[in-house]
Amino acid sequence: MERTDYLEIDGSSPIYYALLAVLGLFVMIGLGAAYYMEHHGHHVTGMTNQIVWGTPHIFAVFLIVAASGALNVASIASVFGRAPYKPLSRLSGLLALALLMGGLAILVLDLGRPDRLIVAMTTYNFKSIFAWNIFLYTGFMVIVMVYLWMMMERRMNPYSKPVGLFAFVWRLVLTTGTGSIFGFLVARQAYDAAIMAPMFIVMSFSYGLAIFILVLMVSYWGTGRPLGDALLRRLKNLLGVFVAGVLYFVLAYHLTNLYMTEHHGVERFILTDGGPLTVAFWLGQIIMGSLLPLAVFYHPATGSSRTWIAVGAVLVILGGFAQMYVTIIGGQAYPLVIFPGKEVLSSGFYDGVVAQYAPSLWEMLLGFGGTALAFIIVALAVKLLRFLPASLSDDVVMPEAGLASASDEGAVRATG
Amino acid sequence: MTKACESATRPRPTENHRPDRRRFLGGAACAGALTLVPGVAFISLAGARSSEQPVSDEHRWGMLIDANKCAEGCDACVRGCVEEHGLWGHDRPETDAQWIRKVTVRDKQTGHVTSLPLMCQHCQYPPCVDVCPTGASFRRADGIVLVDKHTCIGCRYCMMACPYKARSFIHEALDQQKPYAPRGKGTVESCTLCVHRVDAGGERIPACAEACNAEGHRAMLFGDLNDPESELSQSLTQYASEELRADLGLRLGIRYRGL
Numbered sequence: 001m002e003r004t005d006y007l008e009i010d011g012s013s014p015i016y017y018a019l020l021a022v023l024g025l026f027v028m029i030g031l032g033a034a035y036y037m038e039h040h041g042h043h044v045t046g047m048t049n050q051i052v053w054g055t056p057h058i059f060a061v062f063l064i065v066a067a068s069g070a071l072n073v074a075s076i077a078s079v080f081g082r083a084p085y086k087p088l089s090r091l092s093g094l095l096a097l098a099l100l101m102g103g104l105a106i107l108v109l110d111l112g113r114p115d116r117l118i119v120a121m122t123t124y125n126f127k128s129i130f131a132w133n134i135f136l137y138t139g140f141m142v143i144v145m146v147y148l149w150m151m152m153e154r155r156m157n158p159y160s161k162p163v164g165l166f167a168f169v170w171r172l173v174l175t176t177g178t179g180s181i182f183g184f185l186v187a188r189q190a191y192d193a194a195i196m197a198p199m200f201i202v203m204s205f206s207y208g209l210a211i212f213i214l215v216l217m218v219s220y221w222g223t224g225r226p227l228g229d230a231l232l233r234r235l236k237n238l239l240g241v242f243v244a245g246v247l248y249f250v251l252a253y254h255l256t257n258l259y260m261t262e263h264h265g266v267e268r269f270i271l272t273d274g275g276p277l278t279v280a281f282w283l284g285q286i287i288m289g290s291l292l293p294l295a296v297f298y299h300p301a302t303g304s305s306r307t308w309i310a311v312g313a314v315l316v317i318l319g320g321f322a323q324m325y326v327t328i329i330g331g332q333a334y335p336l337v338i339f340p341g342k343e344v345l346s347s348g349f350y351d352g353v354v355a356q357y358a359p360s361l362w363e364m365l366l367g368f369g370g371t372a373l374a375f376i377i378v379a380l381a382v383k384l385l386r387f388l389p390a391s392l393s394d395d396v397v398m399p400e401a402g403l404a405s406a407s408d409e410g411a412v413r414a415t416g
Numbered sequence: 417m418t419k420a421c422e423s424a425t426r427p428r429p430t431e432n433h434r435p436d437r438r439r440f441l442g443g444a445a446c447a448g449a450l451t452l453v454p455g456v457a458f459i460s461l462a463g464a465r466s467s468e469q470p471v472s473d474e475h476r477w478g479m480l481i482d483a484n485k486c487a488e489g490c491d492a493c494v495r496g497c498v499e500e501h502g503l504w505g506h507d508r509p510e511t512d513a514q515w516i517r518k519v520t521v522r523d524k525q526t527g528h529v530t531s532l533p534l535m536c537q538h539c540q541y542p543p544c545v546d547v548c549p550t551g552a553s554f555r556r557a558d559g560i561v562l563v564d565k566h567t568c569i570g571c572r573y574c575m576m577a578c579p580y581k582a583r584s585f586i587h588e589a590l591d592q593q594k595p596y597a598p599r600g601k602g603t604v605e606s607c608t609l610c611v612h613r614v615d616a617g618g619e620r621i622p623a624c625a626e627a628c629n630a631e632g633h634r635a636m637l638f639g640d641l642n643d644p645e646s647e648l649s650q651s652l653t654q655y656a657s658e659e660l661r662a663d664l665g666l667r668l669g670i671r672y673r674g675l
Binding site for chain 1: 547663
């Protein structure tokens, strides 16, 4: 394969500055919302003593999970030696870093005492998966930065494979840690399941790649650089496999619960009686986030259209948010089983009843702010450093596949 | 005055080198001893621990709640707790703190109705302590599970982990706090088993149990689970009792009878 030329983006167009301005505005509004929540206390949010984690956590966990998944493209190139993915590796590492920073910013700003971050960084309880995660997240940032250095500094290139392997293993451990935040919770019916860890890993593959595809398409559309159809089709097919993988884990999780009488209550709640949560599960997570993207990616009429590939990736992301909503809010809304075999007639603290949750504007704004932070980091970085290849046309990236594209991939419509 | 103190304060004509200092030191020692002796005696009388003395596992504080004696509709224990710790709310029941609540349950098969107070169960293996990233949630050697308000960052993971929904997050600024029950916006808190009373020693029992006794129900028996002679241990040995969610294996400090 030819050597790839990477170039900073020009970044002088009005659209680029408008993008920076909009993202910057969202970041500022998000900071303002965080300040408002901290100043007045969390009672101005939709979160309560029943639903203790709300919209900020939906955004934060989604972004953190997606961050580890965004690194996959680089791993496929360095660890599994797939040459066509190599030119995408730098963007993959950058996106992983940016998404993690955005997610962590939300998580930290939602703390009851964000001013005590230094306490969290200096005082540890090593039995806590949260404490491990502090190391896993900061370690991930350092490792990905070193990985980017190995990739971007020519004399360090030979080391990119071992460092890439290390980063790959680290990200698997990291997502295991994120899934185990829920998997280790013995108290709640919807959690307390070892499957949470591998399920979160496959979710990360899916969410991370969906965001990666969209960022790639927007960057190359915005800069007018060529992006090959065969490459995009390859990424799309991979995303389809990941979406199917998530669906498999979701199926295994619910079937296991449905087999056990003990868990029938929580299953009935999520699958039929949960109101907005049930709608989010079936319409959001299953139909919009799984079945529709699979249909879009693999149907001959849509699977070769850039527009539809982008639509499919957006659906995966929306479905991912629905899945986070069902997992995080649904898991808390279903009441704790403190008295097995008994029903609660009355309680001074909402025992035995489904907890209600309506997100406040402030929480949403904090979530949007963190997301905007992730993308502003990407937008600035690609202007400052050489992350994006000058060309990702098929004859540059995958010359051997380029021949094939003349026949079976010729149908790919570049109309976008 | 003791003989040693007399000799220390009396001038000795044969010793002329620095008699003042020696006299002063002797006098100071006696004065100090005289000041300390009643204090030490008082502490030992009261059975209290000094603040420098670490908590030991000699005691394991716990409680037996007899649901048969707990009156449906009575919330004296809750009011006693609110009064003791200054848990004044903002009339927002979803976000106001709750350290103890009354719950009435009915057996799905038999229809038997039970009323009981529910609070932190002071587990021997508390999930809240396991998950706390900073170690702010901790279990004292004497079994009382507490939150260190100085290191709690307000992540609420302990609230996710507690099987009894025993913890509250402080959602807004507070006033009229009690000096022995400091609370802070943005941190998590729960029943302390009236640790300030326990540490003061003496006969004072937690406010909830005291309020229950004052109503004449005597449904909450506080005591030392490690002391086989305590009324609590004797009662637990003699009659059956159970833990909430015993299947979780958390070895609770609070036990129930008549569920």
